[in-house]
Amino acid sequence: MKPALAIAVLLAAAGSARADEGDGALGFRIAFGQLPIGGERPLAVSLAVGSEHELAGKLRGFGEYEWMWLEQDRLTTGSGSRVQLGVRHVLADHVVPKLMRLYVDGELGGGSALLSDPTGVHVVPDGFAGVRFGYDVIPHDARSPANTLQFELSARALYLPHGAGWMAGVGVWWGD
Amino acid sequence: MRVATFVTIAAVAAAGPARADDGDDGYAPWRSPELGLGVVAQPIQWRGIGTQDCAFGPGIELAFGGARWQIVAEAALAYTHGETGMLAHPGGWVSRAGGALRWLARQYRPADSFAADFYLVTGVADERSWWADGTRLALPDATVGFGLTGRALGSHRIGLRVEVRVAFELDDEAAATTTCRGTCPMSTMPPAGPGLLATWGLVW
Numbered sequence: 001m002k003p004a005l006a007i008a009v010l011l012a013a014a015g016s017a018r019a020d021e022g023d024g025a026l027g028f029r030i031a032f033g034q035l036p037i038g039g040e041r042p043l044a045v046s047l048a049v050g051s052e053h054e055l056a057g058k059l060r061g062f063g064e065y066e067w068m069w070l071e072q073d074r075l076t077t078g079s080g081s082r083v084q085l086g087v088r089h090v091l092a093d094h095v096v097p098k099l100m101r102l103y104v105d106g107e108l109g110g111g112s113a114l115l116s117d118p119t120g121v122h123v124v125p126d127g128f129a130g131v132r133f134g135y136d137v138i139p140h141d142a143r144s145p146a147n148t149l150q151f152e153l154s155a156r157a158l159y160l161p162h163g164a165g166w167m168a169g170v171g172v173w174w175g176d
Numbered sequence: 177m178r179v180a181t182f183v184t185i186a187a188v189a190a191a192g193p194a195r196a197d198d199g200d201d202g203y204a205p206w207r208s209p210e211l212g213l214g215v216v217a218q219p220i221q222w223r224g225i226g227t228q229d230c231a232f233g234p235g236i237e238l239a240f241g242g243a244r245w246q247i248v249a250e251a252a253l254a255y256t257h258g259e260t261g262m263l264a265h266p267g268g269w270v271s272r273a274g275g276a277l278r279w280l281a282r283q284y285r286p287a288d289s290f291a292a293d294f295y296l297v298t299g300v301a302d303e304r305s306w307w308a309d310g311t312r313l314a315l316p317d318a319t320v321g322f323g324l325t326g327r328a329l330g331s332h333r334i335g336l337r338v339e340v341r342v343a344f345e346l347d348d349e350a351a352a353t354t355t356c357r358g359t360c361p362m363s364t365m366p367p368a369g370p371g372l373l374a375t376w377g378l379v380w
């Protein structure tokens with residue numbers, strides 16, 4: 001039931017973000033990478049939904065729920081859920097007036113995955129550090145419910161019990 | 177466990193965001209009815225020991241709903257051939273028919289004539305397979321995922337939709353039979369697990 005609990009927390013956060021009209025965002029990421037799990041380094045493909053909130057200045061906290069598939073030698077070796085919590089901070093940005101904001105953000109965080117494969121169910125904790133490259137589009141219509149639309153590429157180095165791995169992805173975020 | 181997990185996800189997806197809708201205006205509502213046509217990648221599990229694949233084919237949907245909710249009736253038909261790369265398979269046809277519920281989570285309007293929507297979706301469907309070797313399978317599933325729609329507002333009524341869902345098989349025994357193509361011992365050939373359901377299409 002941990003996946004369901006994670007989604008419950010995420011959606012509750014998403015709902016409250018909108019209700020409070022805070023500086024949050026909701027969106028998704030599609031990613032792939034290689035992770036050291038169970039003595040192998042399977043290919044990981046994931047779909048993630050996430051929410052984030054401003055903590056202070058250019059520091060934002062985020063939470064993500066992710067569904068992952070693991071493949072090794074073209075065989076699906078496992079699948080399951082992962083929950084990640086972290087913070088991101090603007091490293092550099094540039095605003096093009098009335099059009100967009102370009103940015104590079106750094107991020108730190110950690111979480112845990114609950115993965116099942118033919119050998120059983122495994123809890124796989126992780127920590128990560130990453131970088132995001134992207135841009136915010138600023139709407140011309142003041143009635144837009146979302147203040148920004150953010151497109152980004154992300155790359156993460158992950159540290160798991162059996163070694164280091166990586167994931168890269170494409171995300172789109174709707175900002176409050 | 178899969179059923180319980182899915183039911184919980186669907187219940188929370190329905191209940192959690194409701195608070196955000198209270199008195200919340202400004203969203204360009206989904207149209208009702210709304211027709212969708214597209215290409216659907218249906219999850220199938222027939223490459224043997226726990227490997228998944230997708231069958232591709234046309235899909236159609238008809239959606240009704242209010243400002244930020246849609247109830248969807250959907251159906252799709254797909255064909256897949258025997259090329260697997262791992263194990264031989266006769267190939268054949270796969271169909272699915274079911275329903276779904278969508279919630280418009282966020283909307284971005286760069287201008288008053290266009291909206292970019294992000295939504296969450298959950299659904300149930302009955303997937304059936306007609307393999308060329310005579311095998312017939314019925315495999316109900318429950319899905320949960322998200323999608324995005326870029327659509328014109330006002331008099332122009334067309335939009336573009338991309339949607340992805342994780343598909344949880346609701347019948348473990350049938351899933352194992354599918355995985356093993358009815359010929360291997362279930363105890364040694366576990367199901368491959370949830371698959372991916374994806375849709376690309378037009379709505380209007």
